[in-house]
Amino acid sequence: MAATNFNTKNDTYRKLMGNGLTYRIPPFQRDYSWTEAEWEDLWLDILGTLEPDGEPAHYMGYLVLQSQDDKTFDVIDGQQRLTTLSLIVLATLKHLQRLIEAAIEPERTKQRLEQLRQTYVGYLDPVTLVPRAKLTLNRNNDNYYQTYLIPLVDRLPQRGFRASEHSLRKAFSWFDKRLGEYLRKSGETDQGRVLAQFVDQMSDKLFFTVITVTDELNAYRVFETLNARGVRLSSTDLLKNYLFSVLHRRQQHEHELKTLEDRWESMVGRLGSESFPDFLRVHWNSRHSFVRQAELFKTIRSRVTTREQVFNLLREMDEDIDTYLGLSEPELSAWSREAKDAAGYLRMFSVRQPFPLLLAARRQFSEADFETLLRAGVVFSFRYNVIGSQPPSEQERVYNQVAQRLSKGEFANLAAVLGALTSIYLADEPFRAAFADKTIRTTQSRNRRLVRYLLCQIERHVNGPTYDFDSDRFNLEHVLPQNPEVGWEAFSDDEAEAMVYRLGNMTLCETKLNRDLSNADYSRKREGYQRSNFLLTQKIAVENADWTPERVAARQSWMAKQATAIWRIPQLSG
Template sequence: MSAQNFKTENITYRKLISNGLIYRIPRFQRDYSWTEEEWEDLWADIMETIRPGGESAHYMGYLVLQSQDEKSYDVIDGQQRLTTLTLVILAVLKNLHRLIDENDQPECNRQRIDQIRHTYIGYLDPVTLISRTKLTLNRNNDHYFQTYLVPLVHLPQRGFRASEHSLRKAFEWFDRKVGDYVTASGQDKGVVLASLVETMSDRLFFTIISVTDELNAYRVFETLNARGVRLSSTDLLKNYLFSVLHRNSEHPNEMNALEDRWEAMVTRLGNESFPDFLRIHWISRRSFVRQSELFKTIRANVSKREDVFELLREMDEDLDTYLALTAPEASHWPPELKGYAQNLRMFNVRQPFPLIIAAHRRFEDKDFLLILKSSVIISLRYNVIGCQPTHQQEQIYHAAAQKISGGEVATAVGALEELKGIYPNDDVFRGAFAEKIIRTTNSHNLRIVRYILCALEKQISGHDYEFDSDSFNVEHVLPQNPEFGWEIFSDEEADAMIYRLGNMTLLNTGTNKILGNSGFAVKKSAFANSDFELTRKIAEDYFEWTPGRIATRQRWLARLATSVWRISQLS
């Protein structure tokens, strides 16, 4: 991003809003959504700046603005704060009008109204009473804002959108707060109201980031998000797509259709997840792109109105599959497919998503099932057990997805051939499994261990246990807190061995609680009567429990695991 396309400065609310510039909420930016919780926080911040001995300045965060002429700005991020501060100013004006109605220094308060309105709101045409405001809201909110709130007329309450009701409620809430504040002051009310506006406008300040186009704005989003400041790149993407329709001559029915489809997708996904879905969707059909380059890539490839609607149509087509992977419980997939999707979510692995989505579009059910199951197996071998780097893995999944989408690969077997580079062979997997340590001190790792042990149990006994069942627990043969009877292990050996997979097995919940930290001789008797073959074999095969025995058992489990998580076409 070149310096001439990017500018940042810290300025007060007064300097921001009283400088003759115009601020517009882009037409299809999200609606006003603040609630009483945010109003309370803002009012508390304002009060802190004006009370004696309070803050001399209060930081209001980032505003991201886009402009080509440095006279009018699109508010890319910060619209909720700017809109609400304007409502606070309007609430002050309403209270000044009441003073005039009460014949309380009418001439002085009339002058105050004119000055405050001109400085912070704009002006009303004296003939038409049409407002010329410094701030323009989005297409859903601006009519209510300009028609009722800015002129300070009667506020109708029926037949409006939820966001318009939110605007009205926010204004009425601040109107009461301002009135209570003035009454409690016990001083000249007109002076108190004017001082409130002057003080808050001098002591509230923002960091303004000004950019010249959508691409630079998107880069700002990526930079700030990487630093933990959550901005909505979803809104920026939406605004760009709508701008494409707008510059290709606006068709109201098309704009409304796009709005409806977009909002339906965002509602189903959630605002935060939308860019993730869009990237995975894009990779599954088109070129590989990193999140930081997504907007640039879309802007380069979606430049005509037909491109916009093709993108939305394709996103609609992939949305159900993506949601079935991220929220499998709510999907309509059969239980076997849901189970594999749940495994991927438990592994916290998303790299196969583009491949899976492409396969769902192009393959028959049998081949899709093989791709999904194979993705789980590769994820267990490569990610969970192998802890291999994901960069190469993502590229290989993408390349396979491209060949499926382009028709070069027409079967699941053909697709699997493309994944050889990220399928650890049996020797590599067996070696990694034999040394694997999984600390079960958090619930996520504990679920993975339960999943692994249940799969191994099924392999040797044929019994299929639900790994999330409350009827059994993971038993650490060498306890997590070893006491008497475990002197054979030094402290260093205990620390190294407790979370080895070879030290873990399955045990009925009640038995597990009774055994606690007992020595191996006591545990062995209970293991011999266990329902689990994995656990009975410990009692049958081992007279004592030592570091060497743990390593031996884990090598046996590794051989068993190699036959459980195996893709015959690749092995």
């Protein structure tokens, strides 16, 4: 990002609102949505700076602005905070207006009101002599703000307005009431001075980190950078603003804008704004050339420039959203039990690379072929990611290339798709070798679930019964305990540390039996294993008179052979 397109500095609220600067919420930015919880947090923060021993300043976070002239700014992120601070100032002006109407030092109070209004709310344009507000809200909220709140009308109307407009009214009234309480607690007779001092101190002690960019692309890059650093901003809103601006600048009819807004909000509501960028990237990569998240906005901005392209993008997203939600939250889908289980396994593996291909397959294939590919995706991921620990970057590109070809109709059937994925199918020999040497630390709950799943699949393969690996009827048993006591002299300290989380050292054990055995020595554990209903666990007792590093390795090699037969795609295994 060029330095000339990006500027950052810290500014107080007073500096932000001074020097003839104006701020505009983009027409299609989200509506005002703060509630009493946020109002109260902000109010308490402000009061905390006004107390004699209070904090000297309060940090309000990032404010992302877009401007070409450094005089008029579009508020990309921070509109809720700026709008609420404006409402606090307006509530203060309302109290000053009441003092004037009550003839309490009317001249001095009027001077204070006008000075505060000019500084923080609006000013007289020196060229046109037309009053101008310093803050303009979005298309759904600005009329109420400019018509009723800025003029400080006596009775704010309540009927026939949007929910967000009611939120503006309620916020104004809430701060109006808090300011009344603040005045009473102050005990001061010169209330006009107290109110003016309140705004001045608040304005000097609240400060922002202000990031100013010159266009939407730089704004998006700022969002990506801040998100990478843990500051949660909404690139979803930025993309929405761009798409709406495509229609707006082409002067489309209001009903088209309303249709677009309704469809957009429906999708975001189903996904959640934090999940939306990931969905959009998966959707895009299922149809187009591979693009990384950091380049997604730039790519869409260059490819979606007309009214037809905007609505086509929404139509295609509508087509894919159910599949994406099924993969992300399988239990909420209407899929078959087998498909839900397969999607659940991918989620447990923390593997998302197959998603673009699966979206393409859902569009192109029958339900049966889609489910077959979904189950194959579990095998690919188990071999390549879980056991092989192969780098996912190349895998992601292969999935994208195959998804793109499938979307273009280049594959005649499912077998052709599987054949195109050969390069990311870890072959039998390297898979067996990787499995035989695999260590999975079960100190994390995700890893415990993974090993339980793995062992249940092997138990099913060698013995027949199917077990719910999340069942509380059995536990994960470490033959060599995680905290060994006496009776484990066959393992040196280094060997114990290296072997305890080897797959060959783990098995399944009924909950009570697992609890009874705990850290017992192997001879006692062996007696207990003979009583277990799990064949895997019985085999340990039958085949191992003692438990040593060599026996762990031998058992894991046997398990690797079973795994190669379980997680297998015949046409790719030869």
